[in-house]
Amino acid sequence: MFAGGELGDPEAVLDLLRKDDLVVAANGGTRHCRLLGLIPSVLVGDLDSANAADLDHVERYGTTISRFPVHKDRTDLELALAYACSLEPTDVLVFGAFGLRWDHTLANVLLLLHPDFAGTKIALCDGQQTLQIVRDQLKLVGVPGDLLSLLPLSEEVRGVSASGLEYTLRNRVLHRGTTLGVSNRFTGSRVELKVRSGVVLVGHARVGERPRCG
Amino acid sequence: MFAGGELGDPEAVLDLLRKDDLVVAANGGTRHCRLLGLIPSVLVGDLDSANAADLDHVERYGTTISRFPVHKDRTDLELALAYACSLEPTDVLVFGAFGLRWDHTLANVLLLLHPDFAGTKIALCDGQQTLQIVRDQLKLVGVPGDLLSLLPLSEEVRGVSASGLEYTLRNRVLHRGTTLGVSNRFTGSRVELKVRSGVVLVGHARVGERPRCG
Structure with missing residues (x-):
């Protein structure tokens, strides 16, 4: 579209x-x-x-x-x-x-x-940049160095886990308006996100030469 | 800042x-x-x-x-x-x-x-453009033709009223993700917004020659 x-x-x-x-x-x-x-x-x-x-x-x-x-x-x-x-x-x-x-x-x-x-x-x-939401889980494909931001859209988001990133998150609570999840980085080519409750906006900014969405 | x-x-x-x-x-x-x-x-x-x-x-x-x-x-x-x-x-x-x-x-x-x-x-x-939130009430000063957008940030915002705009709102319910409140227009120099519950993001884009924030 x-x-x-x-x-x-x-x-x-x-x-x-x-x-x-x-x-x-x-x-x-x-x-x-x-x-x-x-x-x-x-x-x-x-x-x-x-x-x-x-x-x-x-x-x-x-x-x-x-x-x-x-x-x-x-x-x-x-x-x-x-x-x-x-x-x-x-x-x-x-x-x-x-x-x-x-x-x-x-x-x-x-x-x-x-x-x-x-x-x-x-x-x-x-x-170059993709925005989407995650309510339960999401897998992303990128390259090392790609930037990833997790922005809570619900007042409180519970059980947030993210692997494949410079700063790993394990079962964290994120509060809307806080910026803990901004500008993390891919360490490899795959990132897995999980959320137990609430909605998170995921921003993925590619650093590679052949951008993809995902 | x-x-x-x-x-x-x-x-x-x-x-x-x-x-x-x-x-x-x-x-x-x-x-x-x-x-x-x-x-x-x-x-x-x-x-x-x-x-x-x-x-x-x-x-x-x-x-x-x-x-x-x-x-x-x-x-x-x-x-x-x-x-x-x-x-x-x-x-x-x-x-x-x-x-x-x-x-x-x-x-x-x-x-x-x-x-x-x-x-x-x-x-x-x-x-030229100002973004702020309203949780209860907000008064804005502008000129006729200024653009005003109301974007619900809570899942449901109740009791939304807005006067001084091309499309008047009276005690409306706005749902997050819907775009009813986008691109309304000032009819005069003052707009009054009221919200009973929930949070609304207010975008004000000035058309005048001497922009102000408000």
């Missing part, structure tokens, strides 16, 4: 796509698709930030357009994720979710906690 | 400072102080991202340096806020809290929810 924020590293983003991925554009994300030469299957949004070239691109290739009014109760990315989750995908990778409108970036990150999306594995990614 | 992220609009930042403000630098924030010609009273951090010119600046003017080891359990901004809150200020304005390391930006935003800082009014600001 492509949202309308900053894309990040275009080559790394293309590198992450597989041939059988379904591409969905959320409003301004259409521009990213056009510039990357991708044809979205579906465009969801109010079309207020898609220009003539973007619309021409999707109309030419038969993209299904799911148009919403400008004055609506949900952001384009929430609407697009609702559509994507209704297809019951194995996972959703969202590009263009980050940007310099901090309220929008934060709203996009908090979408990971949307009650309707709880059953879907969603990751926000710019090719 | 100056943190080490992106400063934003330097003129707008200077415009926000009052003569009797106590200036605190959190590690790399020292550079912002130097470039703005400000002398921090205190520098808190591990000094790993302050260069020779930054250190020369603070040493020349007698800044108190509170140095922590590089390998520590808390970020420099958490340490600096702990120091600032111990002084029981009326409010703390943090510049340089946002940047392109998304995990750090989010950790900085979540510091607003740190249990130890609950008694202090803290706002993160880049001169």
Whole structure:
């Protein structure tokens, strides 16, 4: 899925796509698709930030357009994720979710906690950095030196364990707002995270030359 | 307080400072102080991202340096806020809290929810955009057209009311992850927010020529 924020590293983003991925554009994300030469299957949004070239691109290739009014109760990315989750995908990778409108970036990150999306594995990614949540367990693949941050989103997160990192965590309690989990580092290529109760936001920043999401 | 992220609009930042403000630098924030010609009273951090010119600046003017080891359990901004809150200020304005390391930006935003800082009014600001939390009520000053986003940080926030906005809210329930509160607009110069239970993150993006924080 492509949202309308900053894309990040275009080559790394293309590198992450597989041939059988379904591409969905959320409003301004259409521009990213056009510039990357991708044809979205579906465009969801109010079309207020898609220009003539973007619309021409999707109309030419038969993209299904799911148009919403400008004055609506949900952001384009929430609407697009609702559509994507209704297809019951194995996972959703969202590009263009980050940007310099901090309220929008934060709203996009908090979408990971949307009650309707709880059953879907969603990751926000710019090719170099990935944000996703862990409620029970999560395995990550990277390279030694990759940065990993664990940010509690619940007031109290219990039973947090993390292996494969410079600072190992064993059955710890993390309190929201504290920064104990910021800027840990991969010691090898695999990290395993476990959480007994609560939700943790996981930030993974890659240092390698071929970024991946995960 | 100056943190080490992106400063934003330097003129707008200077415009926000009052003569009797106590200036605190959190590690790399020292550079912002130097470039703005400000002398921090205190520098808190591990000094790993302050260069020779930054250190020369603070040493020349007698800044108190509170140095922590590089390998520590808390970020420099958490340490600096702990120091600032111990002084029981009326409010703390943090510049340089946002940047392109998304995990750090989010950790900085979540510091607003740190249990130890609950008694202090803290706002993160880049001169144009301000993020702060509301637990009970908050009054904001802006100009017509300013953007305002309300992002629930508690799983459920009850009794949310907002006046002075294009879309008035009256005693609403907001669920975390939903985007109903994103991109509302000031209709006049004052907005009043009330929350009965739960915590809401408030993003205020100014459209006027003389940005203020609030």
